Amino acid sequence: MSDSAIRTGVVHKRKDPRTGVKYLNNYKYLAHLGxxxxxxxxxxxxxxxxxxxxxxxxxxxxRKKVTSLDPRPSAPSSLSSASALDVVLHEISVLSSLPRHPNLARLVEVIDDPACDKLYICLEHAGSPALDSLPDSLCSGAREAHLLDVVCQAAAGLALVHGQGVVHGDLKVEHLLVSSSSGRAVVKIVDFGSSFRFDGRDDRVTRSPGTPAYTAPECCTGEPYSGTKADVWALGVAVYRLRYAEFPFQSTSAADIYEEIRSSPKVEVVHPPSGGSELLTAALKRMLTPDPGLRPSAASLLDLLKGLGLSSVEEIEASYVAGVL
Structure with a gap:
């Protein structure tokens, strides 16, 4: 397990007879999240x-099999199958291998009692979906500044993940949460169920990417592609959706989305109608560069933003180390 994360082999559930409050080991139940x-x-x-x-x-x-048919042109036609439990255990394994970082939801404990059918995966509460954290005014200066901060922090989290030899594989708006419990907005990347590991600098993969709407052009042919550069493209699509309230590619079926992205990969990134941040526009254009060879890595993107004095990452990391976050 990473840092202080632990594995517990005993489940103890109880209910306080006076208050009716339920407990799972030392955890007090508060609410059902979803x-x-x-x-x-x-x-x-x-x-x-x-x-x-x-x-x-x-x-x-x-007993539940996770089976998918790859709809990309020229992709292998064979079916890949694994149990849903394999996916869950894979995510636990990946999270266990990652060091603590303020922009990743930390795995705290895994409670796995051989005598119990249930498996409990305890993570720090990462906050609310990024969509819910945006200022109400669609194109306000505050919204643009917030989105730049999202880019900086998500890039910091991705750079750490990629540096550990892991590709997220399904980065999207729903997997970017924002916590404000410390008084400032902190972005956390969640859900590593589609992630994969790579050795050294060879991050090439042929597997079907995560969510079709977030797929990079080079992933649409069935040929090997860079998983880390595909993650950066997916981050660009997520920020594009947060900024414009729509996806850059509008097809509905997976096969049609892949064909649309493959045939017309250039994304028009313009200022919102009421104006906007030129820096955010520039960052989006870099992340959504169709050629993966010209697209920056997460670390390069972060360095660029730091060089422009935009990144709050150092402040957040210092607070995290000090235990404030």
Whole structure:
């Protein structure tokens, strides 16, 4: 496990007879946050801190197969299949290998009792979706400044992940959360279920990318592509969606989206109608460069923004190390 993350082999659930409050080991149940394909997410509190706990049924997920047919032109026609539990365990393995960083949702504890069907994955509560954190005025200066901060912090998180030999593989708006519990907005990258590891500098992959609308042009043919550069493109699409409230490519089916991106990969990045930040426009153009050889890495993008004096990353990292965040 990374840093202070621990693995616990015993589940102890109890209910306070006086207050009716439920507990999972030392975690106090607060609320139900939502449900996904693999299980539920609940909000817990312990020692004054909030945690998002993923609750999955090991028996059910072991029987559930994750099978997908790659719809990209020229892609292999064979089916790939794994159990849903394999996907969950893979995410735990990747999160366990990553060092602590303010722009990544930290894995705190995995509670896996052999006598219990449930698996509990405890992560720091990463906040609200990035879409919900934006100022109300669509093209306000505050919104543009916030989006630049999102780019800086997400690039910092991605640079750390890529430096550890990991590609996220499914970066999108829904996987960028914003926490403001410390009094300032901190972006955290979540959900590493589609991630993969690479050795050295060879990050080439042929697998189908994560979400079609966020797919880079070079990923649409079925040929090998750079996973790290594809992550940067996906970040660009996420920020584009946050800025313009739409995707740069409008097709609906996966096959049509891949064909649209492949045949017309150039994205028109313009100022919003009421004006906007030239720096944000420039950053978007760099992230959405069709040629991956000319597209910056996450580390290069971060260095560029730091050089322009835009990055709050050092301040956030210092606060994180000091335990303020």
């Amino acid at each position: 449900a996904g394909s693999y299980g539920r997410v609940k909000l817990y509190e312990a020692s004054g801190r909030l945690y998002a706990v993923k609750v999955v049924n090991k028996v059910v997920l072991q």
